[in-house]
Amino acid sequence: MKALDVAGLGHVYPDGHRALDGVELAVDAGERVAVLGPNGAGKTTLMLHLAGLLEATEGAVSVGDLRIEKRTLAEVRRRVGIVFQSPDDQLFMPTVADDVGFGPANLGVKGEALRERVAAALADVGLSDLAHRPPHHLSVGQQRRAALAGVLAMRPDIVVCDEPSANLDPAARRDLAGILQRTAPTLLLVTHDLPYALQLCERAVILDAGKVVADAPTAEILADAALLARHRLELPFGFSLEAARSSLRH
Numbered sequence: 001m002k003a004l005d006v007a008g009l010g011h012v013y014p015d016g017h018r019a020l021d022g023v024e025l026a027v028d029a030g031e032r033v034a035v036l037g038p039n040g041a042g043k044t045t046l047m048l049h050l051a052g053l054l055e056a057t058e059g060a061v062s063v064g065d066l067r068i069e070k071r072t073l074a075e076v077r078r079r080v081g082i083v084f085q086s087p088d089d090q091l092f093m094p095t096v097a098d099d100v101g102f103g104p105a106n107l108g109v110k111g112e113a114l115r116e117r118v119a120a121a122l123a124d125v126g127l128s129d130l131a132h133r134p135p136h137h138l139s140v141g142q143q144r145r146a147a148l149a150g151v152l153a154m155r156p157d158i159v160v161c162d163e164p165s166a167n168l169d170p171a172a173r174r175d176l177a178g179i180l181q182r183t184a185p186t187l188l189l190v191t192h193d194l195p196y197a198l199q200l201c202e203r204a205v206i207l208d209a210g211k212v213v214a215d216a217p218t219a220e221i222l223a224d225a226a227l228l229a230r231h232r233l234e235l236p237f238g239f240s241l242e243a244a245r246s247s248l249r250h
């Protein structure tokens with residue numbers, strides 16, 4: 001059984017725009033997969049489907065043994081945790097600890113069990129010392145880690161991260177990569193940051209115009225200049241794939 005199985009998924013928005021068209025994507029437990037693609041490719045639409053936040057026009061999504069449908073939505077939303085790019089979508093309570101505890105508290109976890117979950121999730125992301133700060137007093141990097149802690153506190157099977165490296169300085173970027181590698185059970189990384197995809201994910205898919213147009217080891221995809229150009233993807237100026245690969249091996 002796959003951790004995630006997207007089969008023939010199609011999505012047409014109410015205005016008639018087709019954002020997804022026959023998407024196939026199967027992910028094993030423990031895999032880390034980058035989802036790449038130009039603006040408007042359908043990445044966000046796919047991400048919203050994975051947590052049952054949109055209803056499929058065609059096809060189906062299964063999370064482990066559960067096919068997403070009305071009766072399974074609550075459990076699917078526990079199993080799939082989304083870390084949105086903007087912390088404002090996720091952090092809204094008076095303190096970081098309240099935010100991290102919000103999801104599990106809604107599941108009915110309380111008292112000491114809730115305190116333990118929050119403490120464990122904050123420790124996982126290295127924010128134990130900031131538990132009682134208001135989230136809007138944190139740096140962007142800390143806010144992103146707080147949002148991840150809120151997702152980890154739900155003990156998800158799959159973590160989906162939307163542009164986790166956006167607006168982070170090099171040290172915060174590296175810290176977050178280490179945290180994701182350590183903590184995410186199965187990871188889907190939606191990003192325009194190709195080096196980050198290479199660093200974190202063995203496998204990558206390219207989505208363009210709502211279709212999966214490539215699904216291969218990340219290093220192979222990044223080595224195919226013609227494929228990248230066809231789908232408006234670019235490595236940063238001066239980036240050496242060979243140097244990056246050898247630093248990952250050591």
Ligand SMILES: Nc1ncnc2c1ncn2[C@@H]1O[C@H](COP(=O)(O)OP(=O)(O)OP(=O)(O)O)[C@@H](O)[C@H]1O
Nearest residue numbers: 013015017019037038039040041042043044045046
């Ligand atoms: N609510 C909506 N109604 C109609 N069309 C929409 C809606 N949301 C998104 N779209 C369209 O669907 C397509 C896919 O959008 P989506 O946001 O999923 O792409 P994306 O790959 O996440 O883009 P980006 O990299 O810019 O975040 C785009 O053409 C977009 O304009």
